[in-house]
């Protein structure tokens with residue numbers, strides 16, 4: 016469904032991600048794992064067209080979309096739920112959701128939008144209760160729900176979720192991941208960029224580990240969880256454990272410092 | 278009673294004018310959360326084109342008006358795509374404000390070049406004979422005006438509230454990034470709102486054209502009244518714009534009829550200040566207050582240049598030496614020497630602005646007002662009461678500080694650009710007082726017979742002596758400020774500028790620092806104003822009025838914000854160049870507007886800042902001494 020070949024993107028002409036190759040197949044959850052600043056969000060922005068590509072190609076459902084505007088990509092069914100929620104705080108919950116279907120409004124009837132709203136409220140009863148309230152007054156977790164729901168209103172084929180569990184309580188995190196898993200059941204493809212590597216690899220089919228803007232490792236989610244390297248670096252479990260993770264970080268920094276000196 | 282009704286009708290018409298002018302501000306703000314100060318210039322542009330079509334081609338006024346509106350649409354599309362929309366994508370709110378000042382200036386300058394400085398009027402749409410209704414006479418153009426106001430306001434209100442595009446507009450202002458992700462073409466919407474606002478402004482200008490005469494720089498006045506009406510009503514809402522306009526119109530007309538026409542503006546501005554403080558979001562607010570502080574944050578990209586203390590001393594010495602070096606050259610022609618003195622005085626005022634804008638990140642549109650307070654206080658005391666110049670100057674500074682404190686305490690608790698609006702109102706208020714208090718200030722024709730500055734019997738009566746006086750003051754002030762800005766005060770201000778919330782969380786008393794910076798700004802403006810009066814032996818309202826405030830903003834941005842020394846480049850460029858190249862004088866306004874736009878868009882740290890950055894790139898080993906800090910979050 017989504018194929019990236021040798022994709023580079025960044026800010027102000029300076030690439031932050033370099034030569035990324037990545038695939039998402041229909042009905043699949045793909046996890047993007049990486050440390051802070053690895054370039055996950057940058058990749059997501061390049062996919063949705065918020066950032067221009069500096070090289071490489073993106074194909075979506077067989078068509079090249081590298082040159083398309085964000086609006087055209089939304090029209091194709093590629094929806095990006097950005098990091099940090101980014102809801103319209105001054106508008107009501109329902110207005111937020113309707114804006115999610117902004118491009119559909121052009122051809123879909125009012126009826127279809129209503130159906131979409133009903134479906135969303137069935138899935139997220141909280142949002143239904145507060146439909147006419149100002150979105151900025153929702154709690155953090157509710158705002159995250161709203162952001163995902165707003166993405167669903169556009170009838171996505173592929174949903175890019177950037178840190179959907181950011182700032183949520185453990186029980187809410189679990190809920191969000193259950194939601195994501197249930198979305199796959201409906202045939203949605205999902206690209207999931209997450210700090211919570213353990214949870215995201217648990218529900219994912221495949222995963223990519225990004226380091227310094229490059230794919231360091233990729234494979235089936237099960238294999239990635241099993242790999243000791245990943246476990247030590249991103250999951251905080253396995254052979255090395257917490258202390259080892261700390262040591263690894265110090266070791267990395269020392270190596271980098273020594274390299275800089277010579 | 279009959280008279281009161283007649284005045285009310287006049288107020289209604291005036292109010293429709295203000296309301297029409299305000300609509301464009303509300304529309305653009307609604308979509309981009311920016312204020313476009315060039316709005317009034319589009320009104321005048323449309324009216325000027327219409328007038329030319331009428332006179333040169335003998336078109337009937339309606340057809341000529343259509344041409345005028347079409348030309349305005351084309352021009353605004355061009356300027357919007359080349360300047361306004363790119364600016365929105367990369368500039369913080371305060372710089373956007375200045376960018377639109379640049380647009381206003383360039384449009385006024387271009388109008389001056391094309392249409393000259395004479396004034397124009399348009400023919401009325403349907404005859405000169407007023408209609409008499411129950412004994413009250415209404416000019417037919419007034420009926421046109423009311424009709425057009427009603428039609429445009431309802432159309433705009435419907436567009437914003439009921440249509441898909443209206444919702445998209447709202448989304449763009451709320452959160453451009455998310456709007457983009459919803460598939461809304463944010464840049465297209467921004468451009469559309471800019472052009473639509475200009476078209477509305479153009480129609481307004483043409484409908485108003487037969488009622489009041491206009492000339493190349495009337496746009497500035499239209500901008501101010503439209504902006505004030507929009508703020509009174511609640512910027513962002515079309516209904517609010519018209520209600521604000523009507524309040525303003527009725528207030529000014531009744532004040533003019535029952536008090537004095539000279540004070541009608543003063544009353545309108547006091548009304549604005551009261552509303553700003555009592556109900557900051559206006560009578561009709563358009564939804565919850567926008568979190569401007571948060572929106573601005575990712576767009577602060579300006580390099581803030583900080584000079585080492587010793588380096589600062591050295592530079593001020595170099596600057597002083599450079600100025601002194603220019604002397605013998607200037608001595609040959611008295612005119613140039615005089616320009617150098619003017620440059621130095623204005624530099625003093627612009628340094629004040631730099632502390633406020635470059636370091637505290639607040640915009641003041643009222644620096645001219647403080648110059649007026651300083652200038653008139655010192656001059657009046659000297660002329661009428663024989664008070665020594667030094668005492669008068671200090672009295673002026675004291676009065677300015679009082680005004681700054683009142684204004685600052687009132688406006689600082691408000692977010693966003695409210696200080697800009699409050700200082701604009703303040704500047705205009707001072708303008709109307711300097712014109713209105715004729716017995717005290719000499720009114721529009723100015724105050725004459727001001728003595729030279731003197732200190733203990735030594736009279737600074739030649740340009741050269743004045744120059745030495747001001748150079749000495751500059752060296753002292755620059756040294757003190759360089760030290761202050763490098764130390765804790767400057768660091769705290771930078772923190773306040775970068776992120777007020779975070780600064781407050783770190784224990785910085787944000788309000789105190791902002792007000793402190795504003796006081797420094799006001800005191801320096803006042804000092805410059807006093808020196809201005811003593812140097813020219815004459816002071817008139819247009820020497821220290823609101824247009825000067827705008828000009829000083831331009832000088833600051835061109836020279837380089839946050840650099841203290843940079844403004845000298847900007848002041849010198851705009852003051853000296855036209856003196857040296859006399860034929861250029863006609864293009865001065867346009868040129869400074871163009872420079873302002875180019876600097877705001879492409880040289881965010883101004884000419885001086887850019888030069889310093891280049892110098893440092895060439896000598897990397899010196900980077901430690903001249904540290905550049907990029908405040909990219």
Ligand SMILES: Nc1ncnc2c1ncn2[C@@H]1O[C@H](COP(=O)(O)OP(=O)(O)OP(=O)(O)O)[C@@H](O)[C@H]1O
Pocket residue numbers: 026031049050051052053054055056057058098210
């Ligand atoms: N607007 C920007 N301008 C310049 N550089 C940026 C910008 N946004 C991010 N970067 C840089 O790009 C790199 C990748 O950032 P990105 O946001 O993609 O990381 P991430 O993997 O999403 O991290 P996190 O897990 O913390 O969200 C970082 O080094 C960051 O400093």
Ligand SMILES: [Mg+2]
Pocket residue numbers: 055056057098177178
């Ligand atoms: Mg991220």
